[in-house]
Amino acid sequence: MGGVRRTPQRTAVLETLGRCREFVSAQELHALLAGDGSAVGLTTVYRALRALDRAGLVDVVRDETGERLYLRRPTDEHRHYLICRRCGRSQPVDARDVEAWAERLGETTGFAELEHTLELSGVCRPCRRPTGATPTTGATPNDAADAGR
Template identity: 60%
Template sequence: MVDLENTAAELFARRPADRRPVARRGTARRAEVQRALIHSDGFVSAQALHAALVAAGSRVGLTTVYRALGALVETGRADTVREPHGERLYRHRPGEEHRHYLICRTCGRSEPVDTALVEDWARGLARDTGYADLQHTLELSGICGRCD
């Protein structure tokens, strides 16, 4: 979750180490959403991120949060997974590489996992079938050692 002690102004003033554009059309509100996502702890829902921004004094709307998160996913700046009830959760992607996560179904803790085998398989499948721009989704969940 976002650290609610930070004000929106403090979140706005922080800049990530990597400065790729927020989206095709960057706006101050979208940049604010991106910074809040960067400073959130693990995966977070759009509604929870919006609530944290509003609690910190932001005037960003929920629709803007959804659009900004969608743009971040589209541009490779965020990863997304679905929770068991179907809601999408988002997490800042710190680098260029596509990642997969193991997520605890009890507490929501997430850890990136090495999925080189899956990535190699997907590249080989694209090559063998002639498909271009192949995309895939892999979601792994379980109960972490803390919750077990």
């Protein structure tokens, strides 16, 4: 856990978050920890998530209500995600263009140490599928692959 003091609670939070495939709220993460038998309190979960965020170990997005959602960052690099507004499914996107744009913006404005937050949301393919659609009634082959994510 580079850059953050290792405690049993932070380790439990990071390990549990690492098992999540989608962004989760602090409350959802707390429930997962409790389900695993961990006695980490909700306040401790919030503190651990803040520390992990500052250390660059988690990605953070906001949902439509403004609540912060967390996902363990698989690499040291900054990432951007597409988030489905209906089901919450997240998908990392190739952010090279965004990073290049931010770098150019810093150069043209004279700003240094530029940081940014970019949130992209939409409706994923499975959520766009008409109600009652099945693979034989209009779904594409990619829909089945997307549904498994």
